[in-house]
Amino acid sequence: MKKIINHPxxxxxxxxxxxxxxxxxxxxxxxxxxxxxxxxxxxxxxxxIISGGGxxxxxxxxxxxxxxxxxxxxxxxxxTSPTPDQILEAIKAVDSGKGVxxxxxxxxxxxxxxxxxxxxxxxxxxxxxxxxVNDDVAVEDSTFTTGRRGIAGTILxxxxxxxxxxxxxxxxxxxxxxxKVVKNVRSMGMAISPCTPPxxxxxxxxxxxxxxxxxxxxxxxxxxxxxxxxxADEIATELxxxxxxxxxxxxxxxxxxxxxxxxxxxxxELFIVNRKxxxxxxxxxxxxYETFVGNFMTSLEMAGCSVTLLKLDDELKDLLAAHxxxxxFKK
Amino acid sequence: MKKIINHPxxxxxxxxxxxxxxxxxxxxxxxxxxxxxxxxxxxxxxxxIISGGGxxxxxxxxxxxxxxxxxxxxxxxxxTSPTPDQILEAIKAVDSGKGVxxxxxxxxxxxxxxxxxxxxxxxxxxxxxxxxVNDDVAVEDSTFTTGRRGIAGTILxxxxxxxxxxxxxxxxxxxxxxxKVVKNVRSMGMAISPCTPPxxxxxxxxxxxxxxxxxxxxxxxxxxxxxxxxxADEIATELxxxxxxxxxxxxxxxxxxxxxxxxxxxxxELFIVNRKxxxxxxxxxxxxYETFVGNFMTSLEMAGCSVTLLKLDDELKDLLAAHxxxxxFKK
Numbered sequence: 001m002k003k004i005i006n007h008p009x010x011x012x013x014x015x016x017x018x019x020x021x022x023x024x025x026x027x028x029x030x031x032x033x034x035x036x037x038x039x040x041x042x043x044x045x046x047x048x049i050i051s052g053g054g055x056x057x058x059x060x061x062x063x064x065x066x067x068x069x070x071x072x073x074x075x076x077x078x079x080t081s082p083t084p085d086q087i088l089e090a091i092k093a094v095d096s097g098k099g100v101x102x103x104x105x106x107x108x109x110x111x112x113x114x115x116x117x118x119x120x121x122x123x124x125x126x127x128x129x130x131x132x133v134n135d136d137v138a139v140e141d142s143t144f145t146t147g148r149r150g151i152a153g154t155i156l157x158x159x160x161x162x163x164x165x166x167x168x169x170x171x172x173x174x175x176x177x178x179x180k181v182v183k184n185v186r187s188m189g190m191a192i193s194p195c196t197p198p199x200x201x202x203x204x205x206x207x208x209x210x211x212x213x214x215x216x217x218x219x220x221x222x223x224x225x226x227x228x229x230x231x232a233d234e235i236a237t238e239l240x241x242x243x244x245x246x247x248x249x250x251x252x253x254x255x256x257x258x259x260x261x262x263x264x265x266x267x268x269e270l271f272i273v274n275r276k277x278x279x280x281x282x283x284x285x286x287x288x289y290e291t292f293v294g295n296f297m298t299s300l301e302m303a304g305c306s307v308t309l310l311k312l313d314d315e316l317k318d319l320l321a322a323h324x325x326x327x328x329f330k331k
Numbered sequence: 332m333k334k335i336i337n338h339p340x341x342x343x344x345x346x347x348x349x350x351x352x353x354x355x356x357x358x359x360x361x362x363x364x365x366x367x368x369x370x371x372x373x374x375x376x377x378x379x380i381i382s383g384g385g386x387x388x389x390x391x392x393x394x395x396x397x398x399x400x401x402x403x404x405x406x407x408x409x410x411t412s413p414t415p416d417q418i419l420e421a422i423k424a425v426d427s428g429k430g431v432x433x434x435x436x437x438x439x440x441x442x443x444x445x446x447x448x449x450x451x452x453x454x455x456x457x458x459x460x461x462x463x464v465n466d467d468v469a470v471e472d473s474t475f476t477t478g479r480r481g482i483a484g485t486i487l488x489x490x491x492x493x494x495x496x497x498x499x500x501x502x503x504x505x506x507x508x509x510x511k512v513v514k515n516v517r518s519m520g521m522a523i524s525p526c527t528p529p530x531x532x533x534x535x536x537x538x539x540x541x542x543x544x545x546x547x548x549x550x551x552x553x554x555x556x557x558x559x560x561x562x563a564d565e566i567a568t569e570l571x572x573x574x575x576x577x578x579x580x581x582x583x584x585x586x587x588x589x590x591x592x593x594x595x596x597x598x599x600e601l602f603i604v605n606r607k608x609x610x611x612x613x614x615x616x617x618x619x620y621e622t623f624v625g626n627f628m629t630s631l632e633m634a635g636c637s638v639t640l641l642k643l644d645d646e647l648k649d650l651l652a653a654h655x656x657x658x659x660f661k662k
Contacts, residue, residue: 002523002524002540002541002560002634003523003597003600004523004563004566004596004600004603004604004635004636005562005563005599005600005603006562006563006564006603007562011599011603014563014602014603014606015599015602015603015606016602017602017606018601018602018603018604018605018606018607018609018624019602019605019624021605021606021609021610021619021622022588022590022602022605022609022622022623022624023622055599056597056599058597058598058599058602059598063598192333192334192335193333209333210333229333231336231337231338232335232336232337232345233337235335257353259353263595263597263598264594264595264597264632264634265335265632266334266387266389266594266595266629266631266632267389267390267394267594267626267629268336268342268346268386268387268389268631269334269335269336270349271345271346271347271348271349271350271353271389272335272336272337272342272345272346272349273335273349274349274350274352274353275345275346275348275349275352276349278349278352278353279352288352291352291353291354292353293349293350293353293658295598295626298597298598300597300599301595301596301597301634303333303595303632304335305335327624330661
């Protein structure tokens, strides 16, 4: 295992310390809890927005803490759900009295622990609600999930729910718009090489020198098909085809596009994929309102990418365009 | 060679098409020349700022085209200098009559071709000047360079020269501040795995399972020392020590810090490095004005990182803080 780390057991703590050291005026770390919040929380008269999950998906989620997105992010160990205690800590830190909204990726452990934390918070008189993001069209159930997995589309839920909360919306209104995003966002990914969780010390799966896996999850969970490495254009076509099958789009529809790198994919390759996705959408008469290309939801040093399409209406467009200032996402 | 591409010969063109497709309102591509400019160039009454070099270092340089940074970027083939013709095209596209300033990384081919383009432009009556960035303290001469190499510190030259030009400064004033940055910026990198240029098809060098190379260049040029993989803290210490030896800093000095990933390094590891760099600076009483952590100047899918320190004065701080809106860098 080749990694630039000090000790496999300390990667999460040290990463968060390094993050907060980089943004001392914007972020703070709740000692010993692996919870990163905005410097000044709770934000008065605003629904608090939190997210989180296992680490190893950086910049998700602590990189999205800041104005216009999250109030706090809770980091579990690598590929491991955070505990209810940690999540409760985050909920309490960000509640201004207006309630707290949780953006949860659909993994069994995450959903269970966020729900448990919400129950504990409610016992302390804090109003809590949530959305479960399940944008991955690859497989119905997986190693870690009942139902579809939540992957890169989650960042667009952060952005839009965060913008809504920033405008002073109620908890119910934040939930309504977050559910609208979940209803209209779909993703699908693929990988050409695995990642190595630091505490495990060996790759999470193996792929032959000329193999790729389509539909792979962000923890290396199996996908739909393992086959010979195709061209970027063929990969872009296959991923978008899967999305279209699940969420038909018509000429005149408008979408936001996210081409997400899984950690070790050169930006060059992501832009080559975007080129084809853009061509495919144009040929179908689908308008591209905005495109995001980069590492948004990674899987340590996995090489591969995912494509996300979010079908937009005027409300979602306005919220997507709203100001945001976080380490990993600025508007 | 495992890459998400269509054809090794088309990677640069298709990447730039994919980039411009992602930012159609901000960028445009000069057909067949691999030159990316702002959508509306020349910007009236502003010194035009251009940069460029071999491809494979994305987001450098086309990702830095936009308000507050570059007016155009010229892309050579992977790890290959752009031609004087291409560079001339960029100069002509961005000249508003106030002259054009070139930010050139110190590689023999780049310097020669940018100089040749400048001469051609001057024959057409365009005033051109340049700065050569040589921030890498690792080695004095290298495979591709006489004198020190230009690496990630180049991005800070883009930022600061770009901000100065945006304020309406003259060509001479832009040059003066760019030279001040070059005088005060130092970088040093290391790698734990090589990259594979698409047209070559095999890794540019090999490293043993437990080896790292200190001082490696962004094209895989040899560094100062190959040795057993150390901890993140040891690596951070060694890189900053090399920088301090070359540019002594004193208690009370203020710096900007850039922790740059070479392409395949998980963000987790970059933040762990930043944690230690930040501690080292604090112990020395050196103030950290701002920190940048991410993939700014990469080497395809090389794994490794570089540390850059820029010693600041009030002018540099103001220019660093000024508004910028480019695909890869926003303020």
